[in-house]
Amino acid sequence: MKGEILLAGLDIGTNKTNTLIAELREDNTIDIVGVGSVPSQGVKRGVIIDLDQAVESVRESVGNAERMAGVQIDSAVVAVNGSHISSFNSQGVIAISKEHPEITEEDIEKVIEAAKAGVIAPERDLIHVLPREFILDGQKGILDPLGMTGSRLEGKVHIVTGSVTAIQNLLKCMEIAGIEVDELIFGNLACGNAILNRTEKELGVLLIDMGAGSSDISIFINDNIAYSSILPLGGIQVTNDLAIGLKISIEEAERLKIKYGNVMENYVSPDDVIEIMRRNESTKESISKKYLIDIIEPRVHEIFSLIREEVERSNYLSTVTQGVVLTGGCALLPGITDLASKVFERNVHIGRPNYQGELNDLVNEPRFSTVMGLLDYSMEQITATPSRRAKRKKSGSTLQKAINWLRDFF
8 A cells, every 4th residue: 555645534413423444556447445434423313412432432433444454544534514514606807908808817716706705604515616607798598608708707606605613613623633634625526526427417416415413406408517415314314213203212213214124014014013122121022013113204395395485495406307316325225216206206326426436335335425435525635636645734725726626527
């Protein structure tokens, strides 16, 4: 492994803290050499609420990946998730000098600066400014105007922000854990880049990452992210419903959800029974498996219905011609694609990484979608500029990185 460039991605979720370590080969492919996945502590809805516990989860996850890989890492690309994330679309316009009508990098930066000027509140931290489309003298649909000529340049962007407090606590967590943050990447953006194909992103697709604490939704169209939102409902609500409805502990409810969870009644026989352990009791009790579905299905249906209402309000539902892609831990509930198809009236399938190397049996699961996207981002950043292969270091503004990533990645 000596001489190879190491990449690392870290995703701190409500339920799991996932780490992947990979080698970047000379042919610009990656070999995953380390995997760490541990239960998250001190995190609620993607936001750190207990710094010490979150640090321990990060250390354990990274440590497990390092031991598997036989290496140590000192930096990683880190996902930023959670209910504190907000996003919106904006646009700006600038005039191009008549003496120099050719569009330059500086012009592109100026129009994007104009699009975000005055729209970010002081308590919000800028995570991404993602160019969606440029309009040059009325000509729409331009993805990269560099080198073109014109007199008036408009830029449409998608802006992702997060709570200053939440992001500072995330950075503090990484600092205490001894991991330098190469970049913070919006989790659902990374997730989409890992599991969506070019046709889906070009023609219009709805991505739903169903985690424990939230459901992150994004719509990709014309190779760009056009809309995103966070719904603070996820798998933990299903677990809580089971705990209350069956009068069992949270731990027992989570076990039942994972082992027997289902969202479609016709997937089980009325005669199927399972054993549960009631709270504060030492004896087991048999119940109908259908009883679990009667609790789980309404909650999942509610989450999907709220997501549909959110997308309808955005006026982007009609652009979802390529259907819906579900990922995240909850996406593995049997019958969930059928239920989603009924709610969204679209084709639905499960999205997962498509890594072909060793350890693919471990990482090609929906829960690793985001962290795989982080590795993809890290690889693109290094391979885009050959000189960066010698030493990984941060350079340029966040704005310029966003522009470069969109050009290289989409």
